[in-house]
Amino acid sequence: MSMTDNILEVKNLTMHYKTRKGPVYAVDDVSFVVRRGESIGLVGESGCGKTSIALSLMKLLPDNAEIKAGEIHINGVDIVPLSERALRDIRWKQISMVFQAAMNSLNPVYTVEDQIKEAMHYHLPRMSDEEMNSKIDNLFRMAGLDPAMKSQYPHQYSGGMRQRAVVAMALSCDPNIVIADEPTTALDVIVQDGLLKKMRELQRQLNMSMIYISHDIAVIAEVSERVGVMYAGKMVEFSTTVNIFHHPMHPYTMALMSAFPSIVGEKTELVVLPGEPPDLLDPPPGCRFHPRCPYATSICKEKEPEFREYEEGHFVACWHPGGEQA
Amino acid sequence: MASATIQPVRVTRSALWRMRLELFWRGLKTNWALFSENPIGLIGLGIILFFGLLAILHPILMHTVWSPNIYDPVSGFDMQVPISPSPPSLRHLLGTDPLGRDVLSQLMYSTRYEFGLGILSAVITVVIATTVGAFSAYYGGIIDMFFMRLADLVIMVPLIPILIVLAAFNPVGMIELGVVIGLLSGFGGTTIVIKSQGLAVKVKPYIEAARIAGGGDFHIIFSHMVPNLMPLSLLYMMFVVTGAIFSEAVLSFFGLTQIKMSWGLMINTTQVFGYLLRFDTWYLLIPASLAITLLCAAFYFVGRALDEVVNPRLRQR
Amino acid sequence: MTNNGVLVDIKHLSKLFPMGAGMFQRSKVFVHAVSDVSLRIRQGESVGLVGESGCGKTTTGKLLTRLLDPTAGSIDFQTKDGPVDIATLRGKAMKRFRRRVQMIFQDPYESLNPRLTINDTVAEPLNVQGIGSLVEREDRVVQLLESVGLTPAHSFLFRYPHELSGGQRQRVAIARALVVNPNFVVADEPTSMLDVSVRTSVMQLMGKLADEFNVTYLYITHDIAVARYMSDRLAVMYLGKIVELGDTEEVLHHPLHPYTKALLSAVPVPDPLHKRNPVVIKGQVSKPVNPLPRCRFYERCPLADKFCETHDHPPLEDHGSGHYVACYHV
Numbered sequence: 017m018s019m020t021d022n023i024l025e026v027k028n029l030t031m032h033y034k035t036r037k038g039p040v041y042a043v044d045d046v047s048f049v050v051r052r053g054e055s056i057g058l059v060g061e062s063g064c065g066k067t068s069i070a071l072s073l074m075k076l077l078p079d080n081a082e083i084k085a086g087e088i089h090i091n092g093v094d095i096v097p098l099s100e101r102a103l104r105d106i107r108w109k110q111i112s113m114v115f116q117a118a119m120n121s122l123n124p125v126y127t128v129e130d131q132i133k134e135a136m137h138y139h140l141p142r143m144s145d146e147e148m149n150s151k152i153d154n155l156f157r158m159a160g161l162d163p164a165m166k167s168q169y170p171h172q173y174s175g176g177m178r179q180r181a182v183v184a185m186a187l188s189c190d191p192n193i194v195i196a197d198e199p200t201t202a203l204d205v206i207v208q209d210g211l212l213k214k215m216r217e218l219q220r221q222l223n224m225s226m227i228y229i230s231h232d233i234a235v236i237a238e239v240s241e242r243v244g245v246m247y248a249g250k251m252v253e254f255s256t257t258v259n260i261f262h263h264p265m266h267p268y269t270m271a272l273m274s275a276f277p278s279i280v281g282e283k284t285e286l287v288v289l290p291g292e293p294p295d296l297l298d299p300p301p302g303c304r305f306h307p308r309c310p311y312a313t314s315i316c317k318e319k320e321p322e323f324r325e326y327e328e329g330h331f332v333a334c335w336h337p338g339g340e341q342a
Numbered sequence: 343m344a345s346a347t348i349q350p351v352r353v354t355r356s357a358l359w360r361m362r363l364e365l366f367w368r369g370l371k372t373n374w375a376l377f378s379e380n381p382i383g384l385i386g387l388g389i390i391l392f393f394g395l396l397a398i399l400h401p402i403l404m405h406t407v408w409s410p411n412i413y414d415p416v417s418g419f420d421m422q423v424p425i426s427p428s429p430p431s432l433r434h435l436l437g438t439d440p441l442g443r444d445v446l447s448q449l450m451y452s453t454r455y456e457f458g459l460g461i462l463s464a465v466i467t468v469v470i471a472t473t474v475g476a477f478s479a480y481y482g483g484i485i486d487m488f489f490m491r492l493a494d495l496v497i498m499v500p501l502i503p504i505l506i507v508l509a510a511f512n513p514v515g516m517i518e519l520g521v522v523i524g525l526l527s528g529f530g531g532t533t534i535v536i537k538s539q540g541l542a543v544k545v546k547p548y549i550e551a552a553r554i555a556g557g558g559d560f561h562i563i564f565s566h567m568v569p570n571l572m573p574l575s576l577l578y579m580m581f582v583v584t585g586a587i588f589s590e591a592v593l594s595f596f597g598l599t600q601i602k603m604s605w606g607l608m609i610n611t612t613q614v615f616g617y618l619l620r621f622d623t624w625y626l627l628i629p630a631s632l633a634i635t636l637l638c639a640a641f642y643f644v645g646r647a648l649d650e651v652v653n654p655r656l657r658q659r
Numbered sequence: 660m661t662n663n664g665v666l667v668d669i670k671h672l673s674k675l676f677p678m679g680a681g682m683f684q685r686s687k688v689f690v691h692a693v694s695d696v697s698l699r700i701r702q703g704e705s706v707g708l709v710g711e712s713g714c715g716k717t718t719t720g721k722l723l724t725r726l727l728d729p730t731a732g733s734i735d736f737q738t739k740d741g742p743v744d745i746a747t748l749r750g751k752a753m754k755r756f757r758r759r760v761q762m763i764f765q766d767p768y769e770s771l772n773p774r775l776t777i778n779d780t781v782a783e784p785l786n787v788q789g790i791g792s793l794v795e796r797e798d799r800v801v802q803l804l805e806s807v808g809l810t811p812a813h814s815f816l817f818r819y820p821h822e823l824s825g826g827q828r829q830r831v832a833i834a835r836a837l838v839v840n841p842n843f844v845v846a847d848e849p850t851s852m853l854d855v856s857v858r859t860s861v862m863q864l865m866g867k868l869a870d871e872f873n874v875t876y877l878y879i880t881h882d883i884a885v886a887r888y889m890s891d892r893l894a895v896m897y898l899g900k901i902v903e904l905g906d907t908e909e910v911l912h913h914p915l916h917p918y919t920k921a922l923l924s925a926v927p928v929p930d931p932l933h934k935r936n937p938v939v940i941k942g943q944v945s946k947p948v949n950p951l952p953r954c955r956f957y958e959r960c961p962l963a964d965k966f967c968e969t970h971d972h973p974p975l976e977d978h979g980s981g982h983y984v985a986c987y988h989v
Contacts, residue, residue: 061854061855061856061857062854174943176943204711204712204881204944205711205881205883205922205925205926205927206711206921206922206925206938206940206943207943208925208927209924209925209927209938210938212927231854231855232927233855233929234884234926234927234928234929235927237927237928237929237930237931238927238928238931257931258931258932261929261930261931261932262930262931262932271856272855272856273929275855275856275858275859276855276884276929277884277885277887277888278884278928278929278930279883279884279887279911279923279926279928280928280930280933281930283887283888283908286859286862286863286888287859288859288860288863289856289859289860290860292824292826292827292856292857293854293856308856361817364817365776365817546769546770546772547764547765547766547769547770548769548770548771548772550721550726550762550764550770551762551764551770551771551783551832551835552772552783552787553726554724554726554757554760554761554762555757555761555783555784555787555788555835555839556754556755556757556758556784556787556788557783557787558754558787561787565783566772569772569774569775570772570773570774
C-alpha cells in the first residue's frame with residue numbers, strides 16, 4: 017500500500033483519562049488504517065473506547081484525557097505532537113465529525129446558517145460572503161435539506177433534519193475524513209434509513225473516507241466496507257465487513273453476532289454472552305476478554321494476545337482465533 | 343407467598359439497623375472525601391469549629407478562671423480598670439468596652455447565641471422549604487400557584503427593612519428573630535429553588551414506579567421526593583445561617599432587638615458611646631465585626647463546598 | 660376470539676392531551692396520543708407494541724398501568740370475580756389492583772431511586788401494600804433477587820443503584836416488578852439502554868420469568884428485532900392508532916399495511932450481504948394534533964387515493980387467522 021492510499025493511519029494509539037481513582041486506559045494500543053474513499057465502522061459496547069478514538073482523531077480531548085503513546089497520521093502528518101494552532105488547518109478541513117446528539121452540537125440561540133458560517137470563517141478565512149452563501153445552499157441540498165431552511169433555528173428542525181444539518185456542517189470545509197459518532201442513535205428507523213442513505217451517497221459522491229462509530233452492528237453492517245471491533249479499550253478484530261459478519265474470528269465478535277437479533281431470516285436462538293464488560297480502572301490481566309470467553313485457556317489469563325494478521329486483511333487479537341484450541 | 347424453594351438468607355435480618363448505620367457511615371465517608379478536597383470548604387469548616395470552641399470555652403472559663411463579677415459579658419465590671427474603654431491588656435485580652443465589660447468574654451458569650459440563631463432559622467427554613475417545595479412540585483395547580491406567589495411576595499419585600507419595621511413595633515429576642523428569619527426565607531427564595539428541583543425529581547421514572555407499586559401521594563412525597571431534595575436543602579441551610587447572623591447584626595446595630603448580648607450589640611454599644619469611627623479604640627469594633635464576617639463567610643464557604651458534593655456537575659472531574 | 664383466556668381487554672381506549680391550555684381557559688386543541696385503540700391480550704401471551712417515537716405506545720402503557728387516566732374507553736382486566744375496568748378504579752380498590760399490573764421502565768439509571776438501597780427498592784411494593792410480615796418480606800426480596808440472577812442475593816441487598824451496572828439495575832427493576840406476583844407486566848423498552856451482550860441475557864431472563872411467574876407481557880419497543888424475540892403477537896402503532904396486529908412472524912414476513920412495510924424495510928439488518936427493500940413512504944411523522952377524520956397515514960401513504968381522503972380512519976379488520984390490518988387497500 018502506498019502512502020497516498022492511506023488517508024489515515026493510527027499506530028499504537030494509547031489514550032487514558034485521569035480520574036480520582038487512577039488512570040482509565042480507554043484506548044490501549046490501537047492501530048488501524050483508513051483508505052481514501054473508504055468507510056470504516058468501529059463497533060463495540062459502551063465504554064469500549066470507540067468515542068475516545070474519535071476524540072483522539074479530532075484531538076478534541078477533555079482536560080483529563082491524555083494521549084500517552086502512538087501516532088495519528090492524517091495525509092501523512094502526525095497530528096499527535098501538533099499545536100492547537102497547527103491543528104486548525106487540519107480540523108474541519110481534513111477531518112471533521114458528526115456528533116452523537118445533534119441537539120447538543122447545535123447552539124440553540126444561533127441560526128443553523130450562522131453556525132455553519134462561523135466554522136467556515138474560522139477555517140476558511142479567505143472565502144467571500146457570496147461564495148459562502150452559495151456553498152451553504154449547496155451543502156443543504158447535498159444533505160437533503162431545503163436551503164430556505166438555513167436561516168431557521170435548530171429547534172425548528174425535526175430530529176432527522178437537525179442531524180442532516182450537522183452533517184452539512186461537518187462537510188462545510190470539504191474534509192477528506194468524516195467521523196460519525198452514533199449519528200442515528202436518537203432517530204427512528206425510517207428517519208435513520210434516510211440519513212444513512214444520504215451519508216453513503218455523499219461519501220461516494222465526494223470520495224470521502226468515513227468512520228462510523230456505533231453500538232448497533234446492524235447499522236455498521238449497512239454502511240461500512242471494513243469494520244473494527246472494540247472491546248474494553250482494545251481493537252480485537254479488524255477486517256472487511258463480510259468477513260466480520262460471516263467469518264468472525266475473535267470469540268467476542270462471534271458472540272456479538274450471535275447475540276444480535278434480526279428481523280429477517282430464520283428466528284435463531286440468541287446466544288447469551290455471560291458476564292459484563294470489565295472495569296477499565298482494573299482490567300483483567302492477559303486478554304481482556306478472557307473472563308467471558310468460552311475458549312479461554314491458561315495462556316489467555318497470562319499473556320496479552322498480539323493484534324495479528326491471520327488471513328489477508330483480517331486482523332485478530334486472540335490466542336484462539338475462530339475458537340480453535342491451541 | 344409463592345414457592346419457598348429457595349433457602350431464605352437470614353444474615354441481614356438480625357442487624358438491620360446496624361446495616362443502615364453502616365450505610366449511613368459509608369455515605370458520610372464518601373461525602374467527606376469529596377468535601378475535604380475543597381480547600382475553601384475546609385477553611386470554612388475550620389473557622390466554624392474555631393467559633394464552636396469559643397462558644398464551648400466561655401462557660402468553662404466563667405466557672406474557672408474568670409470571676410463572674412468582673413467578666414460577666416452583660417453585668418461584669420473590673421474595679422482595677424480605671425478608665426473604660428481600656429485597650430487590650432493581660433487581664434483583658436481584648437480590652438473592655440465603654441461600660442467596663444470584658445470584650446473577649448462578650449465575644450465568646452455571643453458566639454453560642456449566634457450559632458443558635460443561625461441553626462434555628464436554618465432548620466425552620468429547611469423544614470418549610472422542603473415540605474412546601476415538595477408539595478408544590480408534586481401537586482402543581484392551585485397549591486403550587488399559591489405558594490409560588492407567596493414566595494414572590496416574600497422575595498419582593500426586602501428582609502432587613504421588614505425586620506426593622508417588625509422590631510420597631512415589638513423589639514424581638516433571639517428566638518423570635520430566628521423564627522421570623524426562618525419563616526421568611528422558608529416561604530421565600532429557598533422554596534422556589536427546592537420546588538424547581540422537586541419538579542425534576544417528580545418526573546423521574548422511580549416516582550412512577552412507586553405509584554405503580556401502590557404508593558399514595560404522601561408515600562411518594564416523603565419516601566421519594568424529600569430524600570432526593572434533602573441534599574439541596576442542606577446546602578441552603580448553610581446560606582440561611584449566613585443570612586440570619588448578618589440580619590441579627592444589622593438589627594442589633596440599630597438597637598432594635600431585645601437581646602442581652604450579641605456581636606451586633608457590641609458594635610451598637612461602640613456606636614452609642616461614640617467610639618465607632620475612632621482608630622484608637624479598634625478593640626471595640628474589630629473583634630465583633632471580624633467575628634460576624636468570618637462566621638458568615640465560613641458558613642457560605644461550607645455551603646459552596648457542599649454544593650460541589652451535592653451537584654456532581656460542579657466537580658472538577 | 661372468545662372471551663376465554665383474555666386477560667386484558669382494551670376497548671376503544673383514547674387519551675387526548677390538551678395543548679396550550681391555561682389556568683382559566685380550556686383548550687380546543689388536543690394531541691390525540693392514543694385514539695380508539697382496541698386490543699385483547701390473552702393470558703400467558705406476550706404482545707409487542709412497536710412504533711416510532713410519538714406514536715402513542717408509551718402512553719398506551721401508562722394507561723394500562725393507570726399512570727394516566729384515559730379520556731375514553733375501558734380496560735377490562737380479568738380477575739377471579741370477573742372482569743374489572745381499570746379505568747374506573749379508585750382508592751383502595753385501585754391500590755389492591757396495583758398488585759396485578761406492574762411495569763418495567765426503559766432507563767435503569769432513572770427508574771431506581773438513587774437514595775434507596777436495593778432491598779428498599781425491591782421491597783417497596785410489599786411495604787406499601789402491607790403484604791406479609793417483615794421477615795416474610797425480606798425472604799421474598801431475597802428470593803426475587805435470586806430469581807433475576809443477582810446472586811448471592813444478600814450481597815446486593817444493601818447496595819445502592821450507583822454501585823451496580825446497567826444490566827444489574829434492570830434486573831433489580833424486574834425483581835421489583837415481579838415481587839408482588841403480578842399477572843400482567845408492561846415492559847416499556849426494558850432493554851433499549853443496555854449493551855448488546857447484556858441485553859440478550861436480560862431478554863432471556865424476562866422470557867424465563869414469564870413462564871416461572873405466569874406473567875403476561877405487553878412489550879413496548881421501537882426495536883422490531885427485539886420485539887421479534889420477546890413477543891408472540893405484534894401490534895404496530897402509528898399516530899395513536901394500531902394499524903396492524905398479528906402473529907409476530909406473520910407480520911414480519913407478510914406485512915400488509917403500507918406503514919408496516921415501510922417500517923420493516925427501514926430496519927437495518929446485521930448482514931452486509933442482505934439487500935433491503937427501499938422505503939417508499941415520504942415525509943415524516945407529524946403530531947396527531949386535532950387530526951382530520953381520515954386515515955392517519957394518508958399524508959405519507961404511497962397507496963392513498965380519493966377514497967382514503969374522504970373516509971374516516973379505516974377500522975382494524977381481520978384478514979385471516981388473526982392478522983388485523985387497518986387499511987382500505989389491503
